[in-house]
Amino acid sequence: MSRSTSHGDLLDALHQRLGARGLLRDPEAMARYLSDWAGDRLGLPLAVARPATTQEVAETVRLCHAHGVAMTPQGGHSGLVAGAMPAADGGELVISLERLDRIREIDAVNFTMTVDAGCILEHVKQLAAEQDCDFSLSLGAQGSCQIGGNVATNAGGLNVLRHGMMRQLVLGLEVVLPDGRIWNGLTALHKDNRGYALSQLFLGSEGTLGIVTGAVLKLSPRATQSRTALLGLPSVGAVVDLYGRARRECSDLLSAFELMPRRCLELAMEASPELSDPLGTSYPWYVLMEVSASGALDLDVMLEQLLERGMETGLVLDGALAGSEAQAARLWQFRESMLEGQRRRGEHLRTDISVPISAISAFVIQASQAILERSPDCEIIAYGHVGDGNLHFNILPPTDMPEEEKKPHLHALEVRLFEILDDFGGSISAEHGIGRTKQAAYLARLSPVERELAEGIKALFDPEGLMNPGRILPAHR
Amino acid sequence: MSRSTSHGDLLDALHQRLGARGLLRDPEAMARYLSDWAGDRLGLPLAVARPATTQEVAETVRLCHAHGVAMTPQGGHSGLVAGAMPAADGGELVISLERLDRIREIDAVNFTMTVDAGCILEHVKQLAAEQDCDFSLSLGAQGSCQIGGNVATNAGGLNVLRHGMMRQLVLGLEVVLPDGRIWNGLTALHKDNRGYALSQLFLGSEGTLGIVTGAVLKLSPRATQSRTALLGLPSVGAVVDLYGRARRECSDLLSAFELMPRRCLELAMEASPELSDPLGTSYPWYVLMEVSASGALDLDVMLEQLLERGMETGLVLDGALAGSEAQAARLWQFRESMLEGQRRRGEHLRTDISVPISAISAFVIQASQAILERSPDCEIIAYGHVGDGNLHFNILPPTDMPEEEKKPHLHALEVRLFEILDDFGGSISAEHGIGRTKQAAYLARLSPVERELAEGIKALFDPEGLMNPGRILPAHR
Numbered sequence: 028m029s030r031s032t033s034h035g036d037l038l039d040a041l042h043q044r045l046g047a048r049g050l051l052r053d054p055e056a057m058a059r060y061l062s063d064w065a066g067d068r069l070g071l072p073l074a075v076a077r078p079a080t081t082q083e084v085a086e087t088v089r090l091c092h093a094h095g096v097a098m099t100p101q102g103g104h105s106g107l108v109a110g111a112m113p114a115a116d117g118g119e120l121v122i123s124l125e126r127l128d129r130i131r132e133i134d135a136v137n138f139t140m141t142v143d144a145g146c147i148l149e150h151v152k153q154l155a156a157e158q159d160c161d162f163s164l165s166l167g168a169q170g171s172c173q174i175g176g177n178v179a180t181n182a183g184g185l186n187v188l189r190h191g192m193m194r195q196l197v198l199g200l201e202v203v204l205p206d207g208r209i210w211n212g213l214t215a216l217h218k219d220n221r222g223y224a225l226s227q228l229f230l231g232s233e234g235t236l237g238i239v240t241g242a243v244l245k246l247s248p249r250a251t252q253s254r255t256a257l258l259g260l261p262s263v264g265a266v267v268d269l270y271g272r273a274r275r276e277c278s279d280l281l282s283a284f285e286l287m288p289r290r291c292l293e294l295a296m297e298a299s300p301e302l303s304d305p306l307g308t309s310y311p312w313y314v315l316m317e318v319s320a321s322g323a324l325d326l327d328v329m330l331e332q333l334l335e336r337g338m339e340t341g342l343v344l345d346g347a348l349a350g351s352e353a354q355a356a357r358l359w360q361f362r363e364s365m366l367e368g369q370r371r372r373g374e375h376l377r378t379d380i381s382v383p384i385s386a387i388s389a390f391v392i393q394a395s396q397a398i399l400e401r402s403p404d405c406e407i408i409a410y411g412h413v414g415d416g417n418l419h420f421n422i423l424p425p426t427d428m429p430e431e432e433k434k435p436h437l438h439a440l441e442v443r444l445f446e447i448l449d450d451f452g453g454s455i456s457a458e459h460g461i462g463r464t465k466q467a468a469y470l471a472r473l474s475p476v477e478r479e480l481a482e483g484i485k486a487l488f489d490p491e492g493l494m495n496p497g498r499i500l501p502a503h504r
Numbered sequence: 505m506s507r508s509t510s511h512g513d514l515l516d517a518l519h520q521r522l523g524a525r526g527l528l529r530d531p532e533a534m535a536r537y538l539s540d541w542a543g544d545r546l547g548l549p550l551a552v553a554r555p556a557t558t559q560e561v562a563e564t565v566r567l568c569h570a571h572g573v574a575m576t577p578q579g580g581h582s583g584l585v586a587g588a589m590p591a592a593d594g595g596e597l598v599i600s601l602e603r604l605d606r607i608r609e610i611d612a613v614n615f616t617m618t619v620d621a622g623c624i625l626e627h628v629k630q631l632a633a634e635q636d637c638d639f640s641l642s643l644g645a646q647g648s649c650q651i652g653g654n655v656a657t658n659a660g661g662l663n664v665l666r667h668g669m670m671r672q673l674v675l676g677l678e679v680v681l682p683d684g685r686i687w688n689g690l691t692a693l694h695k696d697n698r699g700y701a702l703s704q705l706f707l708g709s710e711g712t713l714g715i716v717t718g719a720v721l722k723l724s725p726r727a728t729q730s731r732t733a734l735l736g737l738p739s740v741g742a743v744v745d746l747y748g749r750a751r752r753e754c755s756d757l758l759s760a761f762e763l764m765p766r767r768c769l770e771l772a773m774e775a776s777p778e779l780s781d782p783l784g785t786s787y788p789w790y791v792l793m794e795v796s797a798s799g800a801l802d803l804d805v806m807l808e809q810l811l812e813r814g815m816e817t818g819l820v821l822d823g824a825l826a827g828s829e830a831q832a833a834r835l836w837q838f839r840e841s842m843l844e845g846q847r848r849r850g851e852h853l854r855t856d857i858s859v860p861i862s863a864i865s866a867f868v869i870q871a872s873q874a875i876l877e878r879s880p881d882c883e884i885i886a887y888g889h890v891g892d893g894n895l896h897f898n899i900l901p902p903t904d905m906p907e908e909e910k911k912p913h914l915h916a917l918e919v920r921l922f923e924i925l926d927d928f929g930g931s932i933s934a935e936h937g938i939g940r941t942k943q944a945a946y947l948a949r950l951s952p953v954e955r956e957l958a959e960g961i962k963a964l965f966d967p968e969g970l971m972n973p974g975r976i977l978p979a980h981r
Binding site: 134135136139159180181183187188189191194195204211212214215216217218221222223224225227228230231232236248249267271274275276277278279320321323324325328329332333381382383384385386412417452453454455456457458459460461469473474476477481483484487488499500 | 612614657660665671689694701702704707713751752753754755800810858862892929930934935946951954957
């Protein structure tokens with residue numbers, strides 16, 4: 028469908044219902060709704076609707092449905108697969124949830140918080156902390172991403188090994204369906220076995236089945252102490268072995284276990300010159316780990332025992348244990364600055380894959396070999412979340428490669444990487460989702476029976492194909 | 505559809521495919537497939553199929569589908585809502601999964617185990633333990649219930665507050681769809697955001713969308729130490745307050761927190777005369793709590809601090825801390841014998857409800873008042889899992905009530921109880937599911953939009969309505 032003046036009726040009706048603040052049509056005002064963190068930008072939408080309540084979202088959707096106009100639900104623009112970017116044809120109405128930002132209820136006794144979809148993750152975390160609770164979802168984008176987007180993409184991040192993905196952190200949802208009806212599944216019950224798991228179906232559906240407008244989030248007790256360590260290790264195999272020991276010796280108190288190759292530290296130091304080499308000597312692999320707890324537990328004894336044994340057995344070569352919060356923050360800065368360091372290198376391949384934890388080492392070795400065979404001068408930066416088997420196996424193209432060759436070259440390397448991944452039973456999208464960017468690779472691996480079920484679900488919820496069409500599955504119109 | 509000889513063709517084909525061991529038609533041989541733990545028994549099936557492989561399940565289903573014959577998938581007969589009992593009309597084929605009992609793979613490094621649906625939970629737990637891992641699902645029925653049934657019912661149990669329900673313990677599934685096709689979703693990935701969450705939809709669908717034939721289970725490190733305490737408390741309010749403190753002061757190491765009224769201990773001592781009053785004096789409410797961990801953590805310091813503070817503030821009146829595994833087992837025996845004590849009282853109302861944790865105290869007080877107003881001589885036994893807000897609010901009828909009056913009387917009390925529950929935003933089924941027994945109460949509370957979505961999902965997966973028809977939703981034929 029192309030952008031046309033025939034939608035004047037719809038826009039007039041939306042303007043009347045939402046007011047000037049609620050409907051943006053001026054290209055300049057719309058500019059910030061057109062691109063995301065990854066830099067994806069496809070086209071101008073029909074307009075940007077900014078409803079302020081669930082009821083307004085429902086009416087906006089009802090009007091679009093009546094006019095046969097496609098919709099792009101939008102959160103905090105921190106997606107990485109172009110899932111929330113309006114289509115190039117200009118036929119979609121962006122529905123931004125940013126004005127739905129009320130905290131509806133905090134119940135610290137029930138360890139729950141009920142919030143509007145447009146609440147910023149960081150804000151939710153702060154309010155939880157004020158009630159002596161944690162909301163454990165932890166992402167680089169937490170200062171701007173919104174809860175509705177976290178639900179729609181089943182967000183992951185740094186603390187998944189301890190608390191799970193968004194799927195494990197949501198008890199109930201409120202969703203505006205593609206025809207504008209509201210499904211109220213906002214229960215605050217920790218256990219509820221009534222019928223089919225609709226909330227679970229919306230989680231991770233990337234806005235293709237409806238627009239999440241509210242969520243009941245599960246909180247945990249606020250950690251009152253934590254310890255952070257940066258360790259140098261000889262191999263990925265040693266990293267995986269150490270993870271197994273850490274899971275066992277740190278009970279359920281391990282909250283992060285991040286793998287980084289030496290090159291990541293170098294990129295971090297390039298991007299943030301105030302950082303100096305944390306361990307003096309250079310090691311091929313590093314682990315950034317964190318344990319945390321509330322209550323009267325001695326984390327030092329636990330961690331020292333783990334590290335001592337790790338050193339005795341040669342798994343750990345060296346390590347720095349943060350002695351203060353400031354020192355811990357400095358160690359985490361390597362993890363964050365490394366992302367900036369990668370970005371400065373310009374065009375590069377960013378992936379988000381997962382394999383069984385037991386396959387991480389063999390996969391990294393085999394995949395690196397296969398990539399370097401094809402592109403001896405590229406640089407591989409494979410870092411990630413060991414406890415989730417989730418690697419960001421990224422590739423920087425040769426520095427002397429002409430700019431216009433980089434994209435096709437990196438694409439060919441991705442194809443090869445995914446072939447190796449298939450041999451390991453891996454996933455081409457561990458946490459970022461499918462959106463548009465990963466669609467071809469997703470569909471190529473989808474069995475006919477699963478494709479039929481997925482298309483059936485889409486058709487059941489959205490028979491007209493108006494809700495975020497062309498994401499996950501191809502648009503059927 | 506009534507039982508008729510016109511299914512001779514189907515039975516012959518099944519017999520040819522599955523052999524004599526794989527198809528039971530003799531009423532005596534079928535007897536043990538006709539009733540469950542709750543004592544529900546509806547009728548004789550057409551026959552009992554006992555396929556031994558996923559392929560045999562698929563062919564059995566394909567044949568039933570071709571002949572238009574309804575199917576009842578069946579696990580370990582420990583259901584409580586008649587979900588796996590064949591219909592009274594004799595038209596259903598029971599498909600027992602008991603011969604699918606292979607352990608397909610244990611990967612202790614990935615903390616996963618891949619098993620056939622017919623594996624007994626207890627066996628899975630033992631094998632996990634041999635690999636220094638725990639499979640944390642913990643139920644009274646674990647000696648007989650099967651993994652497929654645990655998946656189909658999204659089983660809960662005693663350790664949900666620490667490790668979650670079955671939904672949180674499954675990474676991938678293999679399912680035979682109602683037309684006999686196999687959906688292979690058996691990934692062993694801890695993080696995987698590819699498309700719609702089909703596994704999550706099958707979890708808790710009570711065999712109405714397909715037959716689970718295999719599952720990848722998530723393991724955790726084996727606990728190497730645990731502490732069990734039985735505490736006496738003055739009120740349900742004190743129990744909930746203590747829970748909040750325990751969550752905070754025991755970090756994530758709290759593995760059980762069970763509420764029991766005094767009457768539960770008395771019932772346990774009636775059923776098991778070798779048990780003696782554990783705290784000397786009698787208290788109105790008791791908590792049976794457990795903390796567990798692996799690694800070098802001092803659980804005694806943690807627990808003693810919690811209990812000392814609990815006593816100082818009057819939340820805890822008295823307590824017994826088990827000094828050995830044998831003592832801990834004896835404390836747990838109260839929890840188990842109490843169930844036997846209830847059963848000995850004959851006809852009684854068994855419920856499985858949940859409310860927000862913050863509402864437990866007010867709910868118990870209000871519901872008890874409302875029930876005793878209607879039935880001053882009944883006995884209320886409200887015990888449950890505090891951390892899940894899950895209460896088994898059970899009612900023993902007056903002992904002198906004529907037997908034939910008990911059922912209608914208890915039903916009227918259940919109706920009243922559920923009315924109160926509605927005021928608290930509670931669930932009429934926290935962990936047992938809907939099956940047939942809870943269907944009327946479930947449908948009465950279902951919004952039109954949710955009913956339409958649920959019926960749409962059922963129709964999408966099972967357009968002919970042959971797979972466990974009449975469970976959760978009414979049969980549409």
